[in-house]
Amino acid sequence: MLIAPSPGYGQMTASEFMPFKFELDEPVLPISEEVLRDEIPDITAAQQQMETESLWAVRYWNNAYPVYRWHQLLMQASRNHKGHKNGGRVAILHLAVYDATVEVWEHKQAHFRKAAYHYDQRVKKLGAEPEYSSSLCEWSAAAGAAHQVIGYYFPEQQAMLDSHLIAFKSARLATGLVFPSDIEKGLEIGRNIAQQYIEYAKTDRTDRRWEGQVPQADSLWSGNPSPWDPMKRQWKPLTLEQADQFRPGPPPTDWTADMEELRQFNAAHQSSTIAWKWKSEPVWDLLVERKILEYGLNPLAAAFANAVFHTARFDAIIAAWDGKYHYWGIRPFQYDPSFKPILIDTPNFPGYPAGHTTVAGSIARVLSFLFPGDKALFKTLAKECSESRFEGGVHFRTDNEVGLEVGDQVGRQVIKAFTSKGN
Structure with a gap:
């Protein structure tokens, strides 16, 4: 049957x-x-x-x-x-x-x-x-x-x-x-x-602690990351051939234009609804649950959708963090110490490419595969997520746009792995 x-x-x-x-x-x-x-x-x-x-x-x-x-x-x-x-x-x-x-x-x-x-x-x-x-x-x-x-x-x-x-x-x-x-x-x-x-x-390397050193240069991110964060780039991928499979090119050497765009936005806005939304709400998790229920997926299809979705997030994190700790991209508040982000607290790790948007690009791609009738919604949400990190002031726009591109490539790789025999 x-x-x-x-x-x-x-x-x-x-x-x-x-x-x-x-x-x-x-x-x-x-x-x-x-x-x-x-x-x-x-x-x-x-x-x-x-x-x-x-x-x-x-x-x-x-x-x-x-x-x-x-x-x-x-x-x-x-x-x-x-x-x-x-x-x-x-x-x-x-x-x-x-x-x-x-x-x-x-x-x-x-x-x-x-x-x-x-x-x-x-x-x-x-x-x-x-x-x-x-x-x-x-x-x-x-x-x-x-x-x-x-x-x-x-x-x-x-x-x-x-x-x-x-x-x-x-x-x-x-x-x-x-x-x-x-x-x-x-x-x-x-x-x-x-x-x-x-x-x-037990062998996927998700339990390892970092023992490296943060590079010292005015043009790079500086801080004291948690012992777990830098190791995300060394997690064993589920579908990627290797962590740097979709590593983007290097970030700009001159962030002047990106920084000025952030200053102008802050001058005109005291807050951002989408910045707080994407910081505090599990938007994608609630969405995939809702879509599974909306479409009335049978247990096999629901299990498949969840497996694809969460694999896309996992491998997108690896891809984003590979870039972050390869390039050590500086954050806006470090580039310009006088700049005050709307979100106040900037995440304690490098900025390029943006993690939120790399995950968003990957998830939007696999959700479009799972629920093609809602493709426009997923694309809109991914762009909103990207914009939220800019408006929040924790990322340059370049961080976000590159993250979306990397994430989309990861999502395509995940779909390929799940639809090809012999994973």
């Missing part, structure tokens, strides 16, 4: 969604009808308990798309954690969920099965029945992968994660759509893929 292509994925059908990096060593065998029927009492018991307590948990865990709540839990774990947060955590989470979902979908393609409530009239349908096979549980595969990955990055919060996993399993079983064995097998698949990504993450 083929799943209709999603809006921006060209002519890709379900069978053409390939794992990005990891897969299972052996195929998953279908569960026998005898075993499934023996599990009916477990489902009815779960439904009775859920109805006694509250049905809100069924909706909480089973609406939206499988990784939605787990992404929120990763963000919560990040907020709770004191100290440095590993920069690879979000991309690894979504790649693990995507590869696990591909494994489940391959099984669904080969083994169609009706939802659990069709097998016994005592089982109620408390969730939305999908149009595809109910064999194995893609929601559980996402949960198994996410539970492992988040626990790896934040082991001190394992108890919190365990309690959420228990709540998820109860809510998933109570839908009446899947059997307990579907849930357990889905969790097993997710954990298997997650463990492979965790082993990969």
Whole structure:
């Protein structure tokens, strides 16, 4: 049973969604009808308990798309954690969920099965029945992968994660759509893929600290960067051939014109709405969530969209920071000490090319691939992001424009990697 292509994925059908990096060593065998029927009492018991307590948990865990709540839990774990947060955590989470979902979908393609409530009239349908096979549980595969990955990055919060996993399993079983064995097998698949990504993450260089020296020159950026920031250029890329694959040419040797443009803007403006917006709001993250929900993407397409999106951000950071710490581009307030940026606090690292706009260029490119009907919106937002860093006074316009160009190249590379076999 083929799943209709999603809006921006060209002519890709379900069978053409390939794992990005990891897969299972052996195929998953279908569960026998005898075993499934023996599990009916477990489902009815779960439904009775859920109805006694509250049905809100069924909706909480089973609406939206499988990784939605787990992404929120990763963000919560990040907020709770004191100290440095590993920069690879979000991309690894979504790649693990995507590869696990591909494994489940391959099984669904080969083994169609009706939802659990069709097998016994005592089982109620408390969730939305999908149009595809109910064999194995893609929601559980996402949960198994996410539970492992988040626990790896934040082991001190394992108890919190365990309690959420228990709540998820109860809510998933109570839908009446899947059997307990579907849930357990889905969790097993997710954990298997997650463990492979965790082993990969141990070698991705995102945990390294910088021990270098800031070059001393009046024409260059000066400061005391965090021990983690300069190392972003040395992270292992997910799709780039190497960190400097799209390194731009050197920045201007004379910033006079750029600086004068900033002075004139500040003279005419005391504040900037878009500067504060792009500094304080997770604009792109909220947008990709909204688009997945707007288009009603099935779990496989949603996992693909998130994997592409977060990979684009990860590799764009590498590309931007390669340029930053190769050229050590000066910031406006350093070039002209009398200049006072609207945003007040300039980020504590070199300026060229701009990180915000490199990420914006990459994300706008991949979102245009995922949701081509909204391409104009993504292009407008990328330009607004670029303008916001100029208006905020933390970047020269050249920093931003070059960043957009580098980011667009990164985005194209990411799309190529996800749509070519044998990554």
